[in-house]
Amino acid sequence: xxxxxxxxxxxxxxxxxxxxxxxxxxxxxxxxxxxxxxxxxxxxxxxxxxxxxxxxxxxxxxxxxxxxxxxxxxxxxxxxxxxxxxxxxxxxxxxxxxxxxxxxxxxxxxxxxxxxxxxxxxxxxxxxxxxxxxxxxxxxxxxxxxxxxxxxxxxxxxxxxxx
Amino acid sequence: xxxxxxxxxxxxxxxxxxxxxxxxxxxxxxxxxxxxxxxxxxxxxxxxxxxxxxxxxxxxxxxxxxxxxxxxxxxxxxxxxxxxxxxxxxxxxxxxxxxxxxxxxxxxxxxxxxxxxxxxxxxxxx
Numbered sequence: 001x002x003x004x005x006x007x008x009x010x011x012x013x014x015x016x017x018x019x020x021x022x023x024x025x026x027x028x029x030x031x032x033x034x035x036x037x038x039x040x041x042x043x044x045x046x047x048x049x050x051x052x053x054x055x056x057x058x059x060x061x062x063x064x065x066x067x068x069x070x071x072x073x074x075x076x077x078x079x080x081x082x083x084x085x086x087x088x089x090x091x092x093x094x095x096x097x098x099x100x101x102x103x104x105x106x107x108x109x110x111x112x113x114x115x116x117x118x119x120x121x122x123x124x125x126x127x128x129x130x131x132x133x134x135x136x137x138x139x140x141x142x143x144x145x146x147x148x149x150x151x152x153x154x155x156x157x158x159x160x161x162x163x
Numbered sequence: 164x165x166x167x168x169x170x171x172x173x174x175x176x177x178x179x180x181x182x183x184x185x186x187x188x189x190x191x192x193x194x195x196x197x198x199x200x201x202x203x204x205x206x207x208x209x210x211x212x213x214x215x216x217x218x219x220x221x222x223x224x225x226x227x228x229x230x231x232x233x234x235x236x237x238x239x240x241x242x243x244x245x246x247x248x249x250x251x252x253x254x255x256x257x258x259x260x261x262x263x264x265x266x267x268x269x270x271x272x273x274x275x276x277x278x279x280x281x282x283x284x285x286x287x288x289x
Contacts, residue, residue, distance in 0.1 A: 062240045078277040088207035115190035151197045154204050
């Protein structure tokens with residue numbers, strides 16, 4: 001089997017059939033499965049509904065967040081002197097009411113999960129190496145869990161008489 | 164431009180790019196914002212000290228940028244939902260982007276005085 005050998009038809013030894021390829025009815029070429037073909041080893045469902053649930057969550061949480069976040073911006077940055085009035089006393093006044101505690105808690109959880117899922121998508125899109133994706137997502141999930149827990153703890157354990 | 168970087172350009176792609184960029188920026192701010200708020204568990208002084216930096220003119224400008232990013236992300240997000248769930252949504256996606264940008268400009272003009280007013284007063288007196 002020489003690679004420099006050419007046939008009259010101009011077809012090289014690799015493309016050419018017959019004895020030059022080394023395959024024959026007695027020695028057939030290995031069967032190549034078409035990509036993504038279902039085989040016996042393939043599980044019945046290759047993926048659950050996670051991506052669909054995540055897609056739906058982005059839209060549902062998005063609608064709620066529009067209300068929660070724009071309300072938050074109005075209160076913190078626009079009404080009653082804007083950012084100038086914010087301070088410990090202002091936070092204490094607002095978190096004295098369960099309504100604003102629930103508002104902020106819901107906003108924290110939804111915004112963090114919405115943002116984390118968004119960044120997960122961005123990482124999946126741009127980090128091409130599997131290892132890079134693993135580490136970036138590990139960092140993302142660690143930071144997300146930490147921030148959600150910290151924020152939740154702060155809302156539930158807030159003490160207006162800390163000093 | 165490297166091959167494969169540009170999808171189709173125009174309204175559809177650029178609104179998608181802007182949605183990503185604003186989303187990532189807002190998420191990074193959110194981390195910082197939860198951390199600074201957590202200072203209320205340290206002491207009123209620690210919290211008030213950090214919040215004081217939020218009241219400086221330069222940070223006021225950043226806040227205006229944050230408002231810009233959030234408002235675009237919110238309005239364009241509603242447009243994405245309309246494209247996905249409203250049967251006529253895909254047909255009107257360009258028109259809806261121009262509506263989004265129009266509402267965004269109006270809201271940003273409305274936010275000028277409340278968000279930046281105090282910075283202007285601090286910088287140029289009265």
